[in-house]
Amino acid sequence: MKFCPKCGSLMIARRENGKLVYICPRCGYREEAQQNTAIKILSTTIKHSEKERMVVITEEMKLEEKLLPKVKIQCPRCGNDEAYYWVVQTRRADEPPTRFYKCTRCGYVWREYD
Numbered sequence: 001m002k003f004c005p006k007c008g009s010l011m012i013a014r015r016e017n018g019k020l021v022y023i024c025p026r027c028g029y030r031e032e033a034q035q036n037t038a039i040k041i042l043s044t045t046i047k048h049s050e051k052e053r054m055v056v057i058t059e060e061m062k063l064e065e066k067l068l069p070k071v072k073i074q075c076p077r078c079g080n081d082e083a084y085y086w087v088v089q090t091r092r093a094d095e096p097p098t099r100f101y102k103c104t105r106c107g108y109v110w111r112e113y114d
């Protein structure tokens, strides 16, 4: 939630050219949101079909995977025992978040539900 510093209206968050921007619907004031982590970018782009969702994630991961924690878990494809790990709230907030893993060796991405 963010309020316009000029007129006090509730601002609307919108994505423009991959950036999150807050826009005031009353006076038109704009402000770019701060985005520092891979997790935030991921959680705002997950709004497509199942197939598109995986593509978005794997593309983002190539850029940001060095920021992610690693866990000991076995890759279902190559048997490697280490993977990057992140959590995404994919649907409504009252549903449990989905855990994603990406194999550090073969790059395979899979998920697990809580």
Ligand SMILES: [Zn+2]
Pocket (backbone or CB within 6 Å): 004, 005, 006, 007, 008, 009, 024, 025, 026, 027, 028, 029
């Ligand atoms: Zn305003």
Ligand SMILES: [Zn+2]
Pocket (backbone or CB within 6 Å): 075, 076, 077, 078, 079, 080, 103, 104, 105, 106, 107, 108
């Ligand atoms: Zn693997």
